[in-house]
Amino acid sequence: MAFVLGPNRYGKAETRLVHVTREGDTHGLRDLNVSVALSGDLSATHLTGDNSGVLPTDTMKNTVYAFAREHGVGEPEAFALRLGRHFVSTQPQVSSARVSIEAYGWERLGPHSFRRKGDFTRLCVVTVSEDFTQVVSGLKDFVLLNSTASEFHGFPRDRYTTLPEATDRILATAVDARWRHLSDTAAWGESFEKAKDALVNAFVNTYSYSLQQTLFSMGTRVLDSRPEIAEIRLALPNKHHYLVDLSPFDLENPGEVFIAGDRPYGLIEGTVTRDDVPPAPTEWYL
Known part of the structure; x- marks a missing residue:
């Protein structure tokens, strides 16, 4: 009896990101929970332990923080699209990236004061592949x-x-x-x-x-x-x-x-x- 590797993916789950936009005395706030999952030509690491195609999940975490600094955050869907496209375009072994974001709301109380809103959590899931891009909000x-x-x-x-x-x-x-x-x-x-x-x-x-x-x-x-x-x-x-x-x-x-x-x-x-x-x-x- 032979055994074969089925569909698989890996990534960094639940990277917590708080981003403050400072425009003079008035600040903006984004509070996100970001999860990244990559799939593609990754059979070697499963079958032989060859990690030559495995981008470290720690790198994914760092990319989230670096992109927030370099490009800002903005709307969750836009941020997820930037991340997904980056991983697919820079890692030849990766054919698909799935970026899921939970966005937590804050109510402005003053120029730099906020109150956490708990009435719902905003969601988005972006899938970027070589053939298509799909955006889900919720x-x-x-x-x-x-x-x-x-x-x-x-x-x-x-x-x-x-x-x-x-x-x-x-x-x-x-x-x-x-x-x-x-x-x-x-x-x-x-x-x-x-x-x-x-x-x-x-x-x-x-x-x-x-x-x-x-x-x-x-x-x-x-x-x-x-x-x-x-x-x-x-x-x-x-x-x-x-x-x-x-x-x-x-x-x-x-x-x-x-x-x-x-x-x-x-x-x-x-x-x-x-x-x-x-x-x-x-x-x-x-």
Whole structure:
């Protein structure tokens, strides 16, 4: 029996970068977590331990910091594109570079004072290869809640079903959304903010009979408003809220007092795509 090496990659994960832009008395701040993964002609190191084609992961870390100094950071997508193109163009054994960035938000309090914002984390994943460039943007941990305008009923029942039907419930989720761009050029900051706004508007304005319906509404709203986006994948955990039984205390509970459930939780996932765009050259939502 013979064994062969399958797909592989290596890199430097989670390089923390904080970049301060100093323009007189007014400073700017970028706070990133950068991961780089390279693939290509790397079989020798796996099969024989020959490291002649293995760019050290420490070099990747250093490149992140040096590029921040030499070129600035700017939007996460632009920074990831510069890094990815650098590794593919300077390392002949590397055929593909994947740069993933988590960007943490800060709110300005003054010319050089900031407060960390924790309402969501901005994401991007850029893949640069010899044949194509792919840009994916997104966000995670974006918590939204509607206190009404949500129902869930008409579902199949079997002998294990205990869930009552609901005609008025809290609908809450922590949005994880990733969207693939049609090209590697865009006004990245504006595109991200407008896509986020579209997600919020759809969640607020959709009377929901299921979280699946809300997911499709959110996805279609993004694609309808942002022509530069080819498709969007959403993962929506159902953050359950359970009405507290106050009858032991001779109290009514007309939909006011709830327990916020932790786990287990329902998880709804789906992709909304345009029917007139070519498929992604590689799996893009990982």
